[in-house]
Amino acid sequence: MSFKETFDKLSSIVDEALERYLPPADAYPALIHQAMRYSVTGGKRLRPVLVMKAAETVGSKAEDVLPAACALEMIHAYSLIHDDLPAMDNDDYRRGKPANHKVYGDAVAILAGDALLTLAFSTLAGIRGSNPDAVVKIIGEIALAAGTFGMIGGQVVDTFSAGEDINENTLEYIHSRKTGALYRAAVRTGAILAGAGDEKINKLTSYADNFGLAFQIIDDILDIEGDAAKIGKPLGSDVKNKKATYPSLFGLEEARRKARQAADRALSALSCFGNEAEFLRMLVQYIIDRDH
Amino acid sequence: MSFKETFDKLSSIVDEALERYLPPADAYPALIHQAMRYSVTGGKRLRPVLVMKAAETVGSKAEDVLPAACALEMIHAYSLIHDDLPAMDNDDYRRGKPANHKVYGDAVAILAGDALLTLAFSTLAGIRGSNPDAVVKIIGEIALAAGTFGMIGGQVVDTFSAGEDINENTLEYIHSRKTGALYRAAVRTGAILAGAGDEKINKLTSYADNFGLAFQIIDDILDIEGDAAKIGKPLGSDVKNKKATYPSLFGLEEARRKARQAADRALSALSCFGNEAEFLRMLVQYIIDRDH
Numbered sequence: 333m334s335f336k337e338t339f340d341k342l343s344s345i346v347d348e349a350l351e352r353y354l355p356p357a358d359a360y361p362a363l364i365h366q367a368m369r370y371s372v373t374g375g376k377r378l379r380p381v382l383v384m385k386a387a388e389t390v391g392s393k394a395e396d397v398l399p400a401a402c403a404l405e406m407i408h409a410y411s412l413i414h415d416d417l418p419a420m421d422n423d424d425y426r427r428g429k430p431a432n433h434k435v436y437g438d439a440v441a442i443l444a445g446d447a448l449l450t451l452a453f454s455t456l457a458g459i460r461g462s463n464p465d466a467v468v469k470i471i472g473e474i475a476l477a478a479g480t481f482g483m484i485g486g487q488v489v490d491t492f493s494a495g496e497d498i499n500e501n502t503l504e505y506i507h508s509r510k511t512g513a514l515y516r517a518a519v520r521t522g523a524i525l526a527g528a529g530d531e532k533i534n535k536l537t538s539y540a541d542n543f544g545l546a547f548q549i550i551d552d553i554l555d556i557e558g559d560a561a562k563i564g565k566p567l568g569s570d571v572k573n574k575k576a577t578y579p580s581l582f583g584l585e586e587a588r589r590k591a592r593q594a595a596d597r598a599l600s601a602l603s604c605f606g607n608e609a610e611f612l613r614m615l616v617q618y619i620i621d622r623d624h
Numbered sequence: 625m626s627f628k629e630t631f632d633k634l635s636s637i638v639d640e641a642l643e644r645y646l647p648p649a650d651a652y653p654a655l656i657h658q659a660m661r662y663s664v665t666g667g668k669r670l671r672p673v674l675v676m677k678a679a680e681t682v683g684s685k686a687e688d689v690l691p692a693a694c695a696l697e698m699i700h701a702y703s704l705i706h707d708d709l710p711a712m713d714n715d716d717y718r719r720g721k722p723a724n725h726k727v728y729g730d731a732v733a734i735l736a737g738d739a740l741l742t743l744a745f746s747t748l749a750g751i752r753g754s755n756p757d758a759v760v761k762i763i764g765e766i767a768l769a770a771g772t773f774g775m776i777g778g779q780v781v782d783t784f785s786a787g788e789d790i791n792e793n794t795l796e797y798i799h800s801r802k803t804g805a806l807y808r809a810a811v812r813t814g815a816i817l818a819g820a821g822d823e824k825i826n827k828l829t830s831y832a833d834n835f836g837l838a839f840q841i842i843d844d845i846l847d848i849e850g851d852a853a854k855i856g857k858p859l860g861s862d863v864k865n866k867k868a869t870y871p872s873l874f875g876l877e878e879a880r881r882k883a884r885q886a887a888d889r890a891l892s893a894l895s896c897f898g899n900e901a902e903f904l905r906m907l908v909q910y911i912i913d914r915d916h
Contacts, residue, residue, distance in 0.1 A: 363780060451771055471763060488732070
């Protein structure tokens with residue numbers, strides 16, 4: 333199977349599993365379950381794929397970490413719903429369709445985000461067949477990554493530094509927390525549930541950190557150079573919201589160089605692995621080359 | 625020690641522990657940590673007290689379940705912050721002071737709620753000295769209680785049935801989920817972490833369900849008859865928001881009788897316990913007699 337076929341197969345395994353983990357669309361009270369499902373539909377499933385492939389890289393089966401993979405995607409979906417709210421980034425479009433609050437209203441959007449975050453932890457607590465100490469450990473790591481020293485912290489600094497002159501340190505803080513923390517947690521979750529030793533976990537963590545940085549820089553570049561139809565939302569939002577980005581701070585050329593350097597570091601971190609890490613290597617190339 | 629002294633002592637143990645579990649007010653990014661702390665201050669600590677006293681009733685020490693007790697309080701605080709938002713119940717006051725969003729703005733209030741919910745699961749995952757299977761089990765139960773088949777479900781139905789004619793079944797649905805689910809989870813968490821057997825857990829669950837119902841009916845009555853200064857927010861909000869309540873559905877006299885009946889059922893559920901359940905018995909009387 334080609335890289336793209338493997339990726340698509342994993343994505344559809346995640347889609348099917350999310351279908352099972354999410355309450356049915358007609359379960360009472362139906363409105364909230366429909367709103368949750370609306371925003372879980374259509375993602376690239378990058379975080380779940382990282383969970384599954386990290387587990388495979390250290391010798392486990394992708395299917396064994398599927399609940400954890402889905403939990404990470406629920407947390408990602410919750411963060412997008414809340415970030416798009418009028419009180420936050422006030423974005424009307426996401427993934428080529430109206431944002432959750434444009435369809436369901438602010439009240440339901442807030443509650444749907446809350447519910448996805450909560451369901452993520454239900455799903456994690458429902459993991460069977462793994463060592464319960466490992467389950468408790470990854471719940472702790474994921475909660476920390478999603479909290480104020482991780483994703484929420486990044487969002488706070490991002491929101492309140494809009495329009496301000498920020499330096500590279502602050503930009504690095506925002507990205508490593510807002511998006512990086514969840515990539516890191518995804519990879520570590522897969523490796524820890526698979527019972528990997530510390531050395532392999534550390535290498536995969538370094539991979540995730542550099543992968544996340546490369547991904548974010550490319551995201552910033554696509555917000556300037558990308559094709560709105562492919563990305564599924566209007567572009568130029570960083571400029572509109574006066575947000576500092578890698579291109580705004582360093583210029584497009586230097587931003588591209590930094591993305592390539594981060595990608596190289598991600599690949600180096602995998603040097604202790606053989607063929608079993610081939611997918612993770614190709615994933616780096618994929619996010620560097622992506623157009624959406 | 626009198627009942628009131630015991631209650632106050634437990635509350636201050638919870639206050640001190642929350643002080644430790646919450647990030648320092650000056651930890652970066654400080655704004656979010658200040659907002660979280662603002663809304664955790666000043667509660668009655670009823671849910672944590674239930675966790676601790678349920679554990680004591682089945683033979684454990686209150687201090688041993690303190691992290692779980694604090695986690696329940698964080699979830700309660702998050703739910704109040706989000707419920708008070710303009711997009712939701714639009715309440716300006718809570719616990720005698722301006723609501724979180726009136727002080728910090730809607731964006732930070734949304735994120736502070738998200739962060740408290742997330743921190744609750746960090747705190748639960750940090751429990752040491754208990755069987756890890758029990759820790760995973762209570763994380764699952766708490767997440768279920770806080771989710772769309774529990775607290776969030778109750779809030780959704782409550783919000784979207786305002787102004788409508790609702791019957792006793794819907795009213796019972798709203799209250800058993802919106803507030804009841806977390807009381808139930810609190811008591812079960814304490815008992816499960818303490819290693820109680822199924823029979824005792826079931827008795828305590830029945831206690832919690834009836835306790836929660838009695839509590840809610842009294843809450844509805846206080847919204848009509850109470851003293852705003854003691855309760856810390858303007859009264860009559862149920863009437864203003866056209867919300868169905870026990871007094872509006874049955875009249876004050878019948879509502880009072882229903883509260884007393886629920887309290888009696890809560891007491892009966894404890895009949896298999898001896899002196900070790902005396903605090904839980906007195907707690908029922910306390911919530912029936914309370915004026916705030």
